[in-house]
Amino acid sequence: MNKMITGRSTSQARDFMDGIWNKHELACISEQMAHNSIIESPVRYSIGSVAFKNIMQIWLRAFPNIKYMEESLSITEDCLLLKWSVSANHLGEFYSIAPTGRKVRYGGLTKFTIKDNLICNYSAFVNVKGILSQLTSQDTVILNSNLIDSLYDAVREVLGKNLSNQQITCLALSCLNISVKEIAQFLRIEQSSVLTYLHRAFCSLGIYNKKMLIDFAIEHNAFELLTRIATTLKLQKL
Template identity: 25%
Template structure:
């Protein structure tokens, strides 16, 4: 179970505290078990800081605490604080990246919704970066029109294989599987089952996709359809 420790402290020496954190990161390279650290400053009190440190488990957090480098940095941190910091230990019972869930919902919908319904997932000023277009295309039609072509040519669906999220962006590695049922890029329906792997970066705004960068092997699909030879 993921474990999070909150460190609540007050200090008027924020710059020194930041340098101390940099020192700890360097000193524990290859040893630390912490996976994520975030420091927040109280908007109503600039001396009030809360540090959030994430670990894979409580046991890993304890292993990290027992590092001599961690103990040394802790003593130096206490010296920089106006008062003794307090600690809150939390077992994480729910952890969701909301944009990641939105990206997964988007891929789950593709292949089963009509082209006009794509607008529910993207912003009006959506920008699409697709290697098939050569340059970026803007507007809802940038997604709706190519989606309609794929939908006319294939019965298909996406399987999400992996996802990572950072700030307002989500990267999804996916597998696409389709059955060639209709004309596609001038190719008559073959009845062939085809697969394709790819990755998509999505940028989100207000819970909807506002920009996308696609990377996929369309040539591999054409080869499976017998259009491209060796």
């Protein structure tokens, strides 16, 4: 058995997976991958570290709070096999599916070939159909009320604040740059009520205006969820 694989390469593969998935340290990709490395991913087949960064951005945009856990590691003559599982919330677009906020769990296998301390082959085997089935089951996509409820719950989870539905609704509509007057008309409530909901939500989040709201939502991976709520509510009014 190759001692380099059982020693330094094993640690490198483990650190690499933990770095890119749990810590989002994408800078290590160009440092540890060969410029002509072969990438086999469910998203696409590609070559090189730049292409792999693009692939990672697709996954991390869809599942920014992903939690990766190694389950086992095995070694062949020339490669490492890492079996793993992950859990995450669907907070960004994935395979043209808008964010649902749903919790997904899936597993997979990644094969590494490492030569001269550089990853020259990265092959990931994931059941994408299994992921999509968790995002598009009939009982949550067809029934808008259930979908909306799951989106509100997801906003509360990612922001870590127990905001009311009306507060989240006002925040969501504000993210579409809708004025207080227009929000009041849309919700059929007084402008003073909208201002109260926004004020209480802003205080809870530690922000003071709409610009800070958008920056805060983007930073906490909630912007797409909020805009999804707003657009879904607007469609229901048509």
